[in-house]
Amino acid sequence: MGNLSQKIDKFIESFIDYNGYVKVVEGLKNTLLIAVLGLVIGIVIGTLIATVRVIPKYKRLPKVLNGICSFYVALFRGTPMVVQLLVVYYVLLPILDVHFTGLQVSILVFGLNSGAYISEIMRGGILSVDPGQMEGGRAVGLSFGTAMRKIVIPQAVKNILPTMGNEFITLIKETSVVSFVGAADLYVAFNYIGSSSYEFMVPYLVMAMIYIALVLIISLGIKLMERSLGKSDRRH
Amino acid sequence: MIDVINLEKQFGENKVLNGINVTIEKGDIMVVIGPSGSGKSTFLRCLNCMEDPTGGQIIFNGVDIADPKVDINIHRRHMGMVFQHFNLFNNKTVLQNIMLAPVYVQCQDLRRAKRQNFFLPFTNLFRKEKREKAAIATTAAKITAQARENALSLLRRIGMEDKANVYPSTLSGGQKQRIAIVRSLAMNPDVILFDEPTSALDPEMVGEVLDLMKALAAEGMTMVIVTHEMGFAREVANKVLFIDEGQILESGTPEEFFGNPKNPRLRDFLSKVL
Ligand SMILES: Nc1ncnc2c1ncn2[C@@H]1O[C@H](COP(=O)(O)OP(=O)(O)OP(=O)(O)O)[C@@H](O)[C@H]1O
Ligand SMILES: [Mg+2]
Numbered sequence: 001m002g003n004l005s006q007k008i009d010k011f012i013e014s015f016i017d018y019n020g021y022v023k024v025v026e027g028l029k030n031t032l033l034i035a036v037l038g039l040v041i042g043i044v045i046g047t048l049i050a051t052v053r054v055i056p057k058y059k060r061l062p063k064v065l066n067g068i069c070s071f072y073v074a075l076f077r078g079t080p081m082v083v084q085l086l087v088v089y090y091v092l093l094p095i096l097d098v099h100f101t102g103l104q105v106s107i108l109v110f111g112l113n114s115g116a117y118i119s120e121i122m123r124g125g126i127l128s129v130d131p132g133q134m135e136g137g138r139a140v141g142l143s144f145g146t147a148m149r150k151i152v153i154p155q156a157v158k159n160i161l162p163t164m165g166n167e168f169i170t171l172i173k174e175t176s177v178v179s180f181v182g183a184a185d186l187y188v189a190f191n192y193i194g195s196s197s198y199e200f201m202v203p204y205l206v207m208a209m210i211y212i213a214l215v216l217i218i219s220l221g222i223k224l225m226e227r228s229l230g231k232s233d234r235r236h
Numbered sequence: 237m238i239d240v241i242n243l244e245k246q247f248g249e250n251k252v253l254n255g256i257n258v259t260i261e262k263g264d265i266m267v268v269i270g271p272s273g274s275g276k277s278t279f280l281r282c283l284n285c286m287e288d289p290t291g292g293q294i295i296f297n298g299v300d301i302a303d304p305k306v307d308i309n310i311h312r313r314h315m316g317m318v319f320q321h322f323n324l325f326n327n328k329t330v331l332q333n334i335m336l337a338p339v340y341v342q343c344q345d346l347r348r349a350k351r352q353n354f355f356l357p358f359t360n361l362f363r364k365e366k367r368e369k370a371a372i373a374t375t376a377a378k379i380t381a382q383a384r385e386n387a388l389s390l391l392r393r394i395g396m397e398d399k400a401n402v403y404p405s406t407l408s409g410g411q412k413q414r415i416a417i418v419r420s421l422a423m424n425p426d427v428i429l430f431d432e433p434t435s436a437l438d439p440e441m442v443g444e445v446l447d448l449m450k451a452l453a454a455e456g457m458t459m460v461i462v463t464h465e466m467g468f469a470r471e472v473a474n475k476v477l478f479i480d481e482g483q484i485l486e487s488g489t490p491e492e493f494f495g496n497p498k499n500p501r502l503r504d505f506l507s508k509v510l
Binding site: 023130132133135136138139140141142143146148151154155158 | 266284310313315316321322323341416423
């Protein structure tokens with residue numbers, strides 16, 4: 001095992017002396033940035049889509065919107081994230097002649113992608129809320145949208161919080177592919193440390209531990225949030 | 237106050253209401269009875285367009301609200317509704333349940349007035365007769381404070397001030413229904429619609445809800461009530477309707493209605509429930 005301690009020494013050397021930690025902090029920041037902003041964009045898009053999909057459909061406009069939303073969801077759920085990243089970065093942006101950095105594209109694609117998944121989660125959540133809640137809101141003169149926003153969606157969110165947490169964890173894990181479009185995430189940072197010291201075992205081990213730590217922290221956060229949201233649930 | 241003219245409602249092929257004609261006057265206490273599945277709830281829910289009528293008119297304060305072009309939300313502010321299963325907002329405290337709608341709609345009106353004032357110089361460019369800015373005397377804080385005051389006094393009235401800050405899930409059925417009634421009162425409605433308000437309650441809680449409804453009746457509130465409480469109908473109603481298969485088969489004062497029922501199906505129905 002002398003071998004291992006040598007490897008650790010090497011890792012520490014390149015981590016500290018060759019500014020490896022700067023890269024890691026940068027990578028961690030980008031990983032979290034992509035996952036968090038992706039989730040936020042995803043929640044906005046997902047909630048809008050889910051709302052459209054539960055509007056009663058006897059009129060034309062909701063039908064058309066619903067069709068568009070179904071197509072969107074099918075598109076983003078039917079292709080791998082890497083493909084979406086590559087297509088947006090190397091096909092769509094050049095065609096539209098706009099310039100985004102790899103990081104910006106990653107945030108965008110993660111948002112669009114998670115929007116599709118979250119819309120399904122959110123729709124399930126909305127349908128799990130007693131229809132009487134919407135009726136109660138409409139009966140006092142609130143519009144469909146207002147009743148949705150103030151009464152139904154808050155309760156739906158509470159129901160789907162655990163699933164939403166899993167979606168966030170999925171996003172964190174999926175960030176490991178953003179180097180395909182040149183965004184510098186955790187993988188890029190540890191890859192850099194590995195290649196500069198010609199030693200990959202310890203860097204990748206540390207990388208794995210950071211991912212695990214992130215996931216554990218998030219799981220804990222969700223538990224705490226669930227508990228504080230449980231207030232209105234039952235007698236206490 | 238409400239003129240129902242030839243009201244029809246169809247669910248797909250299933251015709252539930254076949255031309256209902258009835259007039260509800262201010263101060264009326266109208267009780268609707270009929271066998272299960274006869275269309276009582278559907279009738280009531282058509283009155284405030286919770287179900288869109290498929291034919292006929294509902295003239296409420298001079299406007300045909302069955303017309304899909306009218307903004308139903310504005311008219312619903314003047315029509316309270318109380319449900320069998322209460323439908324209190326589970327994510328709001330009792331006080332918030334009562335305050336939500338009054339605060340929201342008044343703040344919405346306030347924002348609209350402010351917006352119109354803001355754009356007035358611009359919109360006036362296109363008007364022959366220039367308009368003055370609307371006077372805005374209130375603020376969101378004032379609206380909220382007033383709604384809270386009003387909500388608390390309603391809670392005091394039903395002896396539940398101590399429950400202001402709890403969530404509905406901690407209340408008994410009777411308490412929930414009284415809060416639901418008070419919630420619709422907070423909008424100062426012209427009429428309140430009740431769909432079997434006591435059917436989901438344990439027997440010992442029916443009284444407290446009926447007492448509150450009697451108190452409202454005594455104050456002159458206009459009410460339309462679907463119920464199986466025949467005693468209540470006799471005592472409080474001034475008009476009783478019997479609906480079967482989507483039609484009004486008999487209507488009248490409780491004395492005529494219960495004392496001398498003419499329609500054979502009504503007689504049959506009464507013999508079963510009384
Ligand atoms: N949303 C709906 N979709 C389809 N059919 C419906 C709907 N609501 C009611 N119906 C049908 O309309 C008929 C009348 O129902 P309604 O609820 O008005 O009866 P009711 O007189 O209130 O009965 P109850 O005393 O059991 O409450 C029933 O046959 C019911 O199946
Ligand atoms: Mg019914």
